[in-house]
Every structure is written in C-alpha cells, then in structure tokens.
Amino acid sequence: MAVEHPVAAPSGDQTRIHNIGYRSYDGPRLGRSYATRSLYSQSLRGAYGLGRSVKSKVLPMLLFVVMCVPAAIMVAVAVATKAKDLPVDYTRYAIIMQAVISLYVASQAPQSVSRDLRFKTVPLYFSRPIETADYVRAKYAALASAMFILTAAPLIVLYVGALLAKLDFADQTKGFGQGLVSVALLSLLFAGIGLVIASVTPRRGFGIAAVIAVMTISYGAVSTLQAIADAQGSTSAIPWIGLFSPVTLIDGLQSAFLGASSAFPGAVGPGNGEGVVYVLAVLGLIAACYGLLLRRYKKVGL
C-alpha cells in the first residue's frame, strides 16, 4: 500500500523523512453528523476539564463536589433521623444551589466558545464539512448536558438516599421526575444565556465576569423588587417581576406546573395563567439564545 520514495537530500535534520512513504487514506469518511457528534463529546469532556490540563480540571470538579455534598449530608440526616420526608424538595435543590450553578456556567461557557474565538480555531472548524448551525448545536448541547450532569447528580443522590431511607416510593419518584424536568429546563436556559454572552468576547475573563454579572444582578434586582412589592402588599405584582431573571423564571415555572413550593416572598408563586407566560418566556429565551448564537457565528466565519 505504501509507496516508497527515495529520500531527497535532507535539507536539515527536522525535515528528513525516514524513507517511510506516504500512505493515503481510503477508509470511511463519516461526514457532517459524525463530526458534529465528535465536537459535542469533545466539548462536553472539556466542560469538566477532561482532555485538558490538570489546572482546568480543578474548578469544574470542585463545583461538582460542592453541588453533591449538601445532598449527601441531607440524605445522611434523613436516614439517621428516620425522617418521613427529605429536608428539601427535589425541585428546590437547584434554586438553593443557584450560586454554584451560576459560577459553573460562568466559568465553562467562556471556556467552551471564547477559546475558539481567541485562538482563531473557528475557521478551522468551518473549513471542514460542518456548518455554522452544527457548531452552534454541538456547543449548546454540550454545555447544556454538562449543566444537566451538574444539576441532576445531586438529585440522584437525594433519590437513592430517599429509597434507602425507605421513604414512600411513588411520592419520591414523582418528585424526582419533576426535579429532573426542572433542572433540564434550567440547564438549557443557563447554558444558552452563558454561551450568548461568552460568544461575544474572545477574552475569557470578560466572559466570566459578564455571565456572573448577568446572573447575579438580575436575580438581586428581581428579588429586591419582589420584597418591596411584598412589603407594600401588592402581591399580584410579585409573579410578573419574577419573569426578569433566569433563576426566578425557573422557580416560577416549577411552582406553577411541577408541584414546587415557590421561593418568592410570601411563597406567592404564579398561578396557572401566569405560569403559561413563564413557560413561554423560558422556551422563548432558549430559542432566542440559539438564534443569537447562529447569527453570531454566521458573522465569525473564516
């Protein structure tokens, strides 16, 4: 198969060929969808620092542990005290741990897209069979999956613990299912927002700061306004205010439809009518993030 070629006079040590001829490749070429899947798995592994330097494994792994430890403690307490119920609802867990989740998306979204922009690797991707949309889908799906792993893992710990503590099976399974749907939506929403912000800047630091700012400032503003509304007795305004930050969006949606108790002041969650608006807002935001990413990468091109 290999074609032997006489070695030309070596022009330097580095360019010498040791008389092993060039072998051409005639195996399968798996095309666009395979390339997209490869990019997805590479990005997903990258979101936990796998296949990257030791240094870049530290933060995601640490955050993963921080997410799971409280769940483990709760389970231990529930088992030890023979409690009738888990101290925290499945749907509530992600809301309590929102700071950790925000930190994760802030650190990993720029890692996923800003690096390709900064080191100008994007043109190399687009000089291959994949299209802009494939790149965006692979990156979006990878970060959303990474966040789902982060947020669903503690729920699994809780669920397994609940079963070990011999809590009511049907009850727990229903709660667990609702929790999974809730964190799946949360993952899609947070990943979308994080990627849109990060894809604007090739500088990783800016990306991290911007994502954290958007997540915390919006949550801070919304919960302050909600507290003021609560203090002034205008409780009907509370659910509408909640539409303006990612965390409260998920909170409102799950208290309307997923049987969660709301973390809003006075525990006034949106009713079913308002809940529809929440669902539309979440789905609309996810679609908008995807659309913005597509637009962004149409421009980057080569």
Place this chain on the structure above:
Amino acid sequence: MQLCGVTTGVVRVTNVDDVTVIATESLSKRFPRVTALDRLSLDVGPGVTGLVGANGAGKSTMIKILLGLSPASEGRAEVLGLDVATKGAAIRERVGYMPEHDCLPPDVSATEFVVHMARMSGLPPTAARERTADTLRHVGLYEERYRPIGGYSTGMKQRVKLAQALVHDPQLVFLDEPTNGLDPVGRDDMLGLIRRIYTDFGISVLVTSHLLGELERTCDHVVVIDGGKLLRSSSTTDFTQTTTTLAVEVTDTDEHPDGTRAVREALHARGVEVLDSTGGLPGAGHILLLTAQGEETYDVVRDVVADLGLGLVRMEQRRHHISEVFTSADASDEQQRKEAVGHGG
C-alpha cells in the same frame, strides 16, 4: 468519490492528471467598499500552483469562495469538479486548509489537536490517531508533538497547521501564506515540504504568497493577481525563461585588479549586455547582472572568466520580485494603450 477506491498516491496522481482541480469563470466578489475579486477566470490543473499577489490582492477572499464559505457576487467556481455554491460540504471533505493566521490553542498538544481536527473531518477515532501520527511525522514533528503547542517555535507551529490541513488525506490543500514569519532556513524547509506534498503525497496544492521569488522555485504554475484581477497565469518554466537574470561574481587577480570591470568589458565585447547593477548598495558593484538569452549565455560567461584567469565565485539565477511583474505588466499595458491611441488617431 470516484477516486476513493484508488489506493496509492502515484496512481491517484495519474488519475487526476487530466482533471481541472480549480476552475473559475468571471468570478467576482464585491464588498460594500471594495471589489476583492474582479471577473477572475482561471483554470488550475494538478500540481503545485502559486497564487501571488500583494497584501489585499484578493488571495484569501478567493480561498474562502473556493471552500464554499463565502458566496461569490458574480460568476462561478468549481473545485475538484464540484460547484462551490452548492457542494460546499463535499468540497470541504476533500480539501485541506491552512490559514494564514495563528489558529492553534496553546494548552493542548499537537497530537491531541490534530486528532480532534481529523475527527472533525470525519475520520473514525482509530484512523484519526494513526493518520495524526503519520502526518506529524511527515511534516517533521517528532517527540515534541506530545508537548503543549504554547511552547512551540513559529516553525513548529506552521508544521502543526500544515499537519491539520493534511491529516484527512485531502485531494487538494489551500495553504495561505505558509512561509509567513519564518526565517530563511524555515522558509526553505517549508517550501521543500510543500513541494513534497505533491511529489510524494500526490496532493495538489494551491499556495499563496506575496513573494513571487519563493513560489517560482516551488510551483509548477504561478498565477499573479492584483486588485482582484488576473495579471498573469503561466507555468513556472515560462516564467523563468522570460525573466532569468544571472548574477555573476568573480575574484580579482594581480593581472586584473578589478576583475568585475574586466569581465564586464570582455562580455560587452562578445555582445552580452550587462545590466546596470550598482543600485547604490555597498558591495553591489562586485556583482554583475546580465540577462540570460539561453543556455549559451552560461557558456559565454564561463569562457570569458576562464580566459581572463579569474575565479568564478558565483553564477546564479536571480529571482524577480513581484513588483517587477507588476511593472512589466504596466509597461505592456501602457504600450497597448499607446498603440490603441495610435490606431484611433
């Protein structure tokens, strides 16, 4: 796809021989403020083809269009017989691309990076690993391929960039300014490597540069564009035949204290025109530049120097700078214009 079953590079070359690798037909690309390509019609066969032009002449725009990434404003183009407007993905599967700018993440090793890029081209995981090891060896990267790219020299980075363009065994590679930023030795190594991509690997090459000289040595065919227009398209043998200039340097002896002048006079006596070579540079006076009219000019120089009893330090072909092509083209344009005016009057 009809070429996929062919196994060895050599067979493939003969198969591709009568095929046009790149064909464009009055290809134009206009941006709001500039016209990057202006009705460019080209036919490029297999082999190493140089695309020469000053910065901003439209070379990179041309590559983008040929990769099917940027639509042409007007005209059409085919790569490997596939229309760029409709078959972009199929073209990109068979073509490699080495960009002009840096494109390597510093925190991964060359092996990891090239494996990833091979998979992005559709190679299955095992094949991607094997091809990566082969390709990196062919471009001259050995032990260092396991170290992070951040610590590489410019020359090594250029090799990694070249490797990622070749790893999926394309039928054609686009190399955008591959010698940029390299020192003279690195340049020569890279040019040698580019030559081997065709002769040893059987992959056709389109290489851009703003230096005509270095492409003349490497390419079978050179295309010169300026301001998006085709200035010249010819095989390199044509080029050298029409433009060869000889540089001659001789020693001085007691008999001829100024050997250079003696040779100049002797050559003049035998009817060989010596160009004015002083140019104001120190040492330039010791080098005689003359136009080679053919093989016999070399003999004349040899005989003249031998008759005078001088030592011949060097006799080499001088390569022309791109600017000379432009000036000669301008001159011929001028002449045509004058003729046209003459006829009109």
